[in-house]
Amino acid sequence: MNSPYNADLPYTFEQIAVFGEVNYDFSEKLHGTFGLRWYDFEEEREFNSGGFFSNGDNDYDKTTADGVNPRVMLSYDLTDATTVNSQISQGFRQGGANDPLNIGLCGADDVVNFGGNPEYDEETLTNYEVGIKSQLTSTFSFNAAVFYADIKDLQVTLDAGSCSSRVVFNVPEAHTAGVEVELNAQPMDGLDFSVAMSVIESEFDSTIPSASGGALGGLEDGNKLASVPEFQFAATATYNFNAEAIAYGAEGYISATFQYVGERITQPGDQVSGAGDFTSGLPFGGATGNEETNLDLELDAYQLINLSAGIISGSWETVFYINNIADENVDLSFDRERGGRARLGYRTNQPRTMGVTVRKSF
Structure with missing residues (x-):
């Protein structure tokens, strides 16, 4: 206890x-x-x-x-x-x-x-x-x-x-x-x-x-x-080129991807009228517990763009990347506790991320 x-x-x-x-x-x-x-x-x-x-x-x-x-x-x-x-x-x-x-x-x-x-x-x-x-x-x-x-x-x-x-x-x-x-x-x-x-x-x-x-x-x-968008779209473009100016026999590439995901809901009940109206019923810190929080539980459509550029030389590959280049803040799902009487919040995506990956093949 x-x-x-x-x-x-x-x-x-x-x-x-x-x-x-x-x-x-x-x-x-x-x-x-x-x-x-x-x-x-x-x-x-x-x-x-x-x-x-x-x-x-x-x-x-x-x-x-x-x-x-x-x-x-x-x-x-x-x-x-x-x-x-x-x-x-x-x-x-x-x-x-x-x-x-x-x-x-x-x-x-x-x-x-x-x-x-x-x-x-x-x-x-x-x-x-x-x-x-x-x-x-x-x-x-x-x-x-x-x-x-x-x-x-x-x-x-x-x-x-x-x-x-x-x-x-x-x-x-x-x-x-x-x-x-x-x-x-x-x-x-x-x-x-x-x-x-x-x-x-x-x-x-x-x-x-x-x-x-x-x-x-x-x-x-x-x-x-729940969780099934009516429409999804993705496009990828990759340009491959000779990179011998960087290393003998090397090949390079530049790649861009675009992803669109349509509106979704997190749980079946989120499409019912009034599903986004929450009242805690818990008096605390001056709040009566009768205050109402009103949310639209349909998750907005979103778009993500990723860019990468790489060099392949022999068994080595080096990739420079930027994911979520526009730094979109995407609502992936809606989280609630005790039917909205406690925690309310959105699970979101990773912000703009830049990095370098180095791989070696054996």
Whole structure:
């Protein structure tokens, strides 16, 4: 009892998996790949807690998962330079046990909403994809893909309201769908240029009800999944040149990258009306505890630019770099404690960083 809270969580993992693939040419143009992955996972955990706010829990949990994940790929050569491909594949994420709530910190509604979920099931995902790869000229290539991912029992982590805990729930149905495009070009000798972009829709297709009515923590049919931007874009340009003026046989390069990431949310509940209105309820230092902090929890889009220049001579490489050259202050996620009754803050990125890296190959 000499600390607010402490916990000891020793884990034991045992994972076995076997994967195999068979490639078969149906004709000179049509090719197939057929794969299976068998897995058998086991996780054991103890949970021992102490401190003023703990329940004195001493729990033992064991989670197992086994099964087979298939993959089927077909590709067809339209020409010597262009291939159309399709794929159906399946994957999983193991389930587990949630930590016990700190009941002494919980409001009555939060105990009802978050206390009856001691375990969560494994998540499965089936991905359907169609794409094209084309080397249009000797200096220009184009790749694109359209995909749809059907997710069963999606594992979603929610802050357990006032309880100072986080709880994983399974949402029975969810999906992501999108388009990815990649272009690579060499417009002149020594200059390589690439662009990649994606447009993604990601939504819940089921609703988890709360004890007080409505959806729990934004887990509602039609709401967006957390941490998935609808639009992303990246571009890289690299110029390679002869650097023998610096060292015999040396090569040099200058590279610049630009990254754009669209708006996101940190947790599903951040898209619910009023989610950014926080009241602590804790009188302190002249504050009544009824003061309200109002925040927009949608994370702004951001852009980052990195520059580097390097010299390669024999087995040595020296790189000078500047990351985040514009010194952008990016909000990567929003952090809150006890449902906003305590800590509020944004996790941010590294500021402008300059340095030198020296590598040697053996």
